[in-house]
Amino acid sequence: MRTRALLALPAAALLALTACGGSSGDAASRGTAGSSSGGDLTGTLTVFAAASLTDVFTGLGDQLEKENPQLDVRFNFAGSDALATQITQGAPADVFASANDKQMKVVTGAGLQAADPTVVAENVLEIAVPHGNPGHVTGLEDFANADLTLAVCAPSVPCGAAARAVFAAAGIDARPDTEETDVKAALNKVQLGEVDAALVYATDVRAAGDRVEGIEFPEADEAVNQYPICTLKAAPNPDAAQAFVHLVNSDAGRKALTGAGFRTPGS
Amino acid sequence: MSLAVTLTVRRGQLTADLDLAVADGEVLAVLGPNGAGKSTLLRVLAGLLPPDTGRVTVDGDVWDDDGVHVPPHRRRVGMVFQDYLLFPHLTALENVAFGLRTRGVRHPEARRRAADWLARVGLADLGGSKPAQLSGGQAQRAALARALATEPALLLLDEPLAALDARTRLTVRAELRRHLAAFGGSTVLVSHDPIDAMALADRVVVVEDGRVVQEGTPAEVARRPRTDYVARLVGLSLLPGTAEGTTVRLDGGSAVAVAEEAQGPVFVAVRPESVALYLTRPDGSPRNVWPARLVGATPHGTAVRCELDGEVPLVADITAPAFAALGLAPGAEVWATVKASEVAVYER
Amino acid sequence: MSRPRQGGVPLPLLVPAAIGTLFLVLPLLGLVIRAPWSDLGARLTEPGVGSALRLSLVTATLATAIAMVLGVPIAWVLARTDVRGRSVLRALVTVPLVLPPVVGGVALFLVLGRQGILGRLLYEWTGFTIPFTTLAVVLAETFVAMPFLVISVEGALRAADARFEDAAATLGADRWTTFRRVTLPLVSPGVAAGAVLCWARALGEFGATITFAGNFPGTTQTMPLSVYLALQSDPEAAIVLSLVLLVVSVATLLLLRERWLGRAAAA
Numbered sequence: 001m002r003t004r005a006l007l008a009l010p011a012a013a014l015l016a017l018t019a020c021g022g023s024s025g026d027a028a029s030r031g032t033a034g035s036s037s038g039g040d041l042t043g044t045l046t047v048f049a050a051a052s053l054t055d056v057f058t059g060l061g062d063q064l065e066k067e068n069p070q071l072d073v074r075f076n077f078a079g080s081d082a083l084a085t086q087i088t089q090g091a092p093a094d095v096f097a098s099a100n101d102k103q104m105k106v107v108t109g110a111g112l113q114a115a116d117p118t119v120v121a122e123n124v125l126e127i128a129v130p131h132g133n134p135g136h137v138t139g140l141e142d143f144a145n146a147d148l149t150l151a152v153c154a155p156s157v158p159c160g161a162a163a164r165a166v167f168a169a170a171g172i173d174a175r176p177d178t179e180e181t182d183v184k185a186a187l188n189k190v191q192l193g194e195v196d197a198a199l200v201y202a203t204d205v206r207a208a209g210d211r212v213e214g215i216e217f218p219e220a221d222e223a224v225n226q227y228p229i230c231t232l233k234a235a236p237n238p239d240a241a242q243a244f245v246h247l248v249n250s251d252a253g254r255k256a257l258t259g260a261g262f263r264t265p266g267s
Numbered sequence: 268m269s270l271a272v273t274l275t276v277r278r279g280q281l282t283a284d285l286d287l288a289v290a291d292g293e294v295l296a297v298l299g300p301n302g303a304g305k306s307t308l309l310r311v312l313a314g315l316l317p318p319d320t321g322r323v324t325v326d327g328d329v330w331d332d333d334g335v336h337v338p339p340h341r342r343r344v345g346m347v348f349q350d351y352l353l354f355p356h357l358t359a360l361e362n363v364a365f366g367l368r369t370r371g372v373r374h375p376e377a378r379r380r381a382a383d384w385l386a387r388v389g390l391a392d393l394g395g396s397k398p399a400q401l402s403g404g405q406a407q408r409a410a411l412a413r414a415l416a417t418e419p420a421l422l423l424l425d426e427p428l429a430a431l432d433a434r435t436r437l438t439v440r441a442e443l444r445r446h447l448a449a450f451g452g453s454t455v456l457v458s459h460d461p462i463d464a465m466a467l468a469d470r471v472v473v474v475e476d477g478r479v480v481q482e483g484t485p486a487e488v489a490r491r492p493r494t495d496y497v498a499r500l501v502g503l504s505l506l507p508g509t510a511e512g513t514t515v516r517l518d519g520g521s522a523v524a525v526a527e528e529a530q531g532p533v534f535v536a537v538r539p540e541s542v543a544l545y546l547t548r549p550d551g552s553p554r555n556v557w558p559a560r561l562v563g564a565t566p567h568g569t570a571v572r573c574e575l576d577g578e579v580p581l582v583a584d585i586t587a588p589a590f591a592a593l594g595l596a597p598g599a600e601v602w603a604t605v606k607a608s609e610v611a612v613y614e615r
Numbered sequence: 616m617s618r619p620r621q622g623g624v625p626l627p628l629l630v631p632a633a634i635g636t637l638f639l640v641l642p643l644l645g646l647v648i649r650a651p652w653s654d655l656g657a658r659l660t661e662p663g664v665g666s667a668l669r670l671s672l673v674t675a676t677l678a679t680a681i682a683m684v685l686g687v688p689i690a691w692v693l694a695r696t697d698v699r700g701r702s703v704l705r706a707l708v709t710v711p712l713v714l715p716p717v718v719g720g721v722a723l724f725l726v727l728g729r730q731g732i733l734g735r736l737l738y739e740w741t742g743f744t745i746p747f748t749t750l751a752v753v754l755a756e757t758f759v760a761m762p763f764l765v766i767s768v769e770g771a772l773r774a775a776d777a778r779f780e781d782a783a784a785t786l787g788a789d790r791w792t793t794f795r796r797v798t799l800p801l802v803s804p805g806v807a808a809g810a811v812l813c814w815a816r817a818l819g820e821f822g823a824t825i826t827f828a829g830n831f832p833g834t835t836q837t838m839p840l841s842v843y844l845a846l847q848s849d850p851e852a853a854i855v856l857s858l859v860l861l862v863v864s865v866a867t868l869l870l871l872r873e874r875w876l877g878r879a880a881a882a
Contacts, residue, residue, distance in 0.1 A: 085846060154844055179829075179832075185825075194730060314784070315784065340787050341787075345785065352781075356800045365786050369788045414785075
């Protein structure tokens with residue numbers, strides 16, 4: 001009686017493992033330019049995407065799941081640098097969407113892409129201040145004010161690299177109090193009212209709604225972040241990967257992106 | 268400086284109900300079997316355990332009463348614990364000085380007085396040693412010095428000799444008697460060993476199941492035991508004599524060989540189970556061999572308690588089968604032997 | 616002085632012990648083997664490394680000191696008194712052990728941040744805020760590391776013979792004097808062991824620090840934060856930083872030799 005139970009354990013484990021891995025080649029791939037994916041994708045789709053794409057991609061992922069009830073879309077949103085490192089270390093991702101070219105080059109430099117990346121969106125920096133602007137921030141030059149509590153992203157993160165570029169372009173000696181590891185963390189500090197201002201993306205300001213006010217500044221155009229996307233060569237679920245990228249590039253995808261504050265390439 | 272105690276204390280299954288008084292300079296021994304409530308009594312007197320009801324007065328000061336409980340550190344009490352409890356991280360000198368330092372005596376003065384006390388208990392050279400480096404007897408003496416150094420009104424001793432081996436017990440007991448005699452306050456000594464009580468106490472109180480079952484001088488209690496426990500306890504033979512080295516000349520005339528050297532007037536004490544009986548004069552190692560006549564035999568549990576008369580009157584406990592095998596009966600002439608090492612001697 | 620028992624190690628103990636040791640040691644060996652030995656010198660003298668190390672050592676030591684001053688009394692209350700609600704107190708004190716450090720950081724924000732319950736008052740009265748300062752690092756580290764000290768000291772107190780305290784009482788020592796002159800010296804090995812654990816935990820703290828104190832070189836960028844950031848842009852720098860942290864930790868633990876921790880280990 002006991003031995004049967006013991007044998008059942010490894011069998012169950014094996015079953016669970018195979019179920020987790022994506023099924024390959026099950027569904028007939030239907031390459032369409034439209035947003036519909038045909039409804040017969042199965043398994044799991046793992047998308048590694050920059051933190052700033054959280055809301056847009058989550059919505060698109062829901063749509064894909066609705067069209068393909070047997071598909072489970074999973075996201076890993078983080079700083080693009082962390083994601084690129086994870087992918088080069090062998091993390092099992094199907095799709096990678098980076099917040100700048102530099103991090104995408106890390107992945108393509110290692111030859112891990114299935115096809116050339118395409119740029120799906122652009123993002124510019126905007127100053128985010130808490131509701132009511134308690135620090136009375138008016139523009140980028142306030143970032144040199146040591147009396148204010150200010151946040152930017154760490155230089156190794158695309159948002160932080162962009163911040164450096166705009167400060168240089170404007171000739172400002174910035175005095176931030178903290179260099180956050182990703183843009184959502186910086187935005188968080190603004191939402192909590194713990195910092196007087198942070199340099200985040202326009203999309204983040206849009207996403208935070210009433211809790212945060214945005215201040216645009218002209219130097220932002222000096223550092224436009226392009227968002228390339230690609231499917232990965234070692235993708236466990238290549239069909240779903242392609243379907244997702246098509247969805248992002250489709251009209252529905254573009255509408256979602258611009259609605260969140262991104263610019264589409266070439267606009 | 269005297270102690271008056273009336274108390275009731277409930278600890279687990281035991282209810283202790285006691286009424287005692289000890290005068291200045293007097294040593295009261297509390298005898299009783301384990302679990303009788305003796306240690307509880309000491310803890311109450313020390314202030315470590317408040318009584319459920321009752322009153323403890325020392326020197327006119329009320330230490331415990333309805334609504335009154337003076338905490339231990341404000342009582343002028345000195346206590347020697349069964350395991351001595353010398354602070355392991357302090358030297359012997361620092362241990363003895365501890366009670367003085369807590370009462371505000373400055374370092375140099377405290378050390379001087381502590382060194383004085385160590386010398387008085389014969390540990391003058393060991394002040395710098397840690398308790399772990401002291402032998403059992405030395406630790407006992409250090410613990411005593413520590414308790415006495417604060418000049419308490421009440422001295423409490425919890426089984427002071429129990430942790431020592433038989434040989435050390437003899438010497439330490441004798442010294443303890445000297446120190447207690449020199450101590451001006453009241454002393455309460457708790458023991459399960461009747462020899463301690465006999466040797467050290469002016470008065471004995473026997474406690475069983477939380478109640479006093481007998482009290483009196485050691486001699487009175489020994490002579491007229493009132494309960495089984497006491498009787499068994501004091502089946503001791505207690506003989507007065509004069510010691511010259513390792514021989515004691517009894518007042519009756521006979522000589523008793525003992526293991527420990529002594530001088531002057533002493534008591535010789537022999538436990539009933541240490542006495543062996545023979546029908547003919549034995550040739551063996553014990554140097555103490557006397558003729559005796561069996562004058563009484565009473566069953567005593569699995570043993571037979573034999574009263575022996577003769578030049579050395581003794582009480583002997585013999586197993587019932589042995590009693591039968593020897594064909595003993597009252598009036599029989601026998602030989603009694605006791606090993607010198609099993610004879611306790613202490614100053615009278 | 617204790618001598619180890621004679622005789623070999625029984626096989627059923629030796630095999631798991633060997634496996635466990637390998638499991639713990641191999642990753643550390645990996646660090647050593649893969650370190651960029653050729654340019655180690657140049658990397659070590661980069662300014663960021665020195666300041667991060669100095670900051671880490673100073674904050675960890677301060678955090679441990681605070682933990683000892685506050686934690687030993689807590690341990691005493693837990694081990695030596697009958698106050699009601701002791702078990703609740705013990706549960707609360709150990710919560711930081713099971714709480715994800717980031718959650719701890721957020722919680723600290725909610726109380727001590729500029730908008731926090733207490734922080735708000737501090738800001739209004741003095742204009743001083745705690746987040747993004749070195750003080751915040753110390754507080755975050757204390758929060759996560761103090762439970763180690765409390766548990767260790769409570770254990771030592773319980774194992775210690777309380778009868779020595781009875782003896783001290785009969786010698787005229789009130790509870791405070793007894794604690795100072797008898798209890799504390801007797802449990803000092805346990806306190807030392809707890810302090811070492813606390814220090815090590817504080818040194819390695821990341822989640823609460825980065826959330827509450829933020830990240831800025833020299834002020835709040837401790838070694839773990841440096842490693843995390845370096846990993847994303849310059850993995851070799853990350854290895855160097857990790858190696859430095861490893862060497863410092865091992866050296867410290869070796870200095871606090873078994874002899875001083877001996878009684879606590881035996882207790």
